Amino acid sequence: MNKLTAIICFLSEKEEVEKTVNSIRETAGDTVDILLIDDFSRDEFNYVEVAQKYNCRYYYNKINLGPSQSRDKGVSLCETPYFILLDSHIRMYNKDWVTKLTKAIEDNDRGIYSLRCFSADEKPNKIFTKACGQIIRIDYGNLLSSSLRIHNPTSPIVEVPTVFGGCYAASKRYWERIKGYAGLRQYGMEEIYIGLKTFREGGKCYCLTDVEMGHIFATCHPKYRPYHRCVLSCFFNKWFVADTALCEPHKNNVFKQIRKINYMLADRVLVEMENNKEEIKLLKDYFNNIFVKSTDDFINFQKGLN
Helix, strand or coil: CCCEEEEEEECCCCHHHHHHHHHHHHHHCCCCEEEEEECCCCCCCCHHHHHHHCCCEEEECCCCCCHHHHHHHHHHHCCCCEEEEECCCEEECCCCHHHHHHHHHHHCCCEEEEEEEEEECCCCCEEEEEEEEEEEECCCCCCCEEEEEECCCCCCEEEECECCCCEEEEEHHHHHHCCCCCCCCCCCCHHHHHHHHHHHHCCEEEEEEEEEEEECCCCCCHHHCCCCCCHHHHHHHHHHHHHHHCCCCHHHHHHHHHHHHCHHHHHHHHHHHHHCHHHHHHHHHHHHHHCCCCHHHHHHHHHHHC
C-alpha cells in the first residue's frame, strides 16, 4: 500500500491536468496514489479518460466549491496516511521526491512540507527562482499579505513561515488536527491560514530544498487562472483568518484596514460573519485549546529569519 496521495484540484484546465499527472507518473511511477478533484469543470474535456489512462481516482464536484473546499474534500477522500496538494500546472523533476517527502513526514508529522519551487514555462528548461517559502506580513498596512522568501539554504530541509502555494504535503492526521481550510471561501488566504495555524499549534512549516518542482505561475500565464477572485470572498477570508488565527491587537488592525479600504464591503463581511457565527465560535474555541504560541511569537520568529 502506498503512503502518499497526490491530490490535484482543478477547474477547466484541460490538457494541463494530464501534463501534471504524467509528470508524477514519470518521476514516481505507481509509488503514489493520484486523486483528481474536478471542481465542476464545464469545458467538455474528457478528464475521466485521463484518470483511467494514468490509474487515478476521479471525483466530480456537482457544484463549484472553490480550491479551499475542493482540497479539503480531497483530503477527506484520501486513503493514505500522507498527501500532497498540487495545482494542475506542476512539473516534478526528481525521481526520489516521494521517498524523501514521505520520510520527512514520517520523521515529524507535526508540520506542513513544501518542495523547492522553480518557475516552469512551456519550454523544456526551467528558470531558477530559489523560492523556499513565504513571509506572512501582519504589520499594519499589509492586510495579511505574503511574499516569497528567496535564499540559498545549506540544509536539505529548512523551516519557513509558511509553505509556497501550489505544492505542499502533510499527514492526514495533522491536517485534521489544525482543521485544514475549514471556514475559507472559494479562493485566497490558504497558505497564510495554514502557516499561522501550524505555528501557533506548535508545529512547523518546512521546505525540502533538495527536491525540485516546477510551477507555472498564473501571473506569468493568464490562461492558468481558472478561478476568478470574488472581492467579497477575498475580504471575508482575510477577516475570518484574522478573527480565528490572530491575537489582539493584530486582528483588530486587519479589521480597521478592511474598513478603511471599503467600509461598505466591511459591513457586508460583518453580515456574513454574523451568519456563520456559530461555526466560527466552534473553530475559535477549538483553536484556543490547541494553540500554544501567540501572534507576537510568530512575528518574532520571522524577524529572526532576516
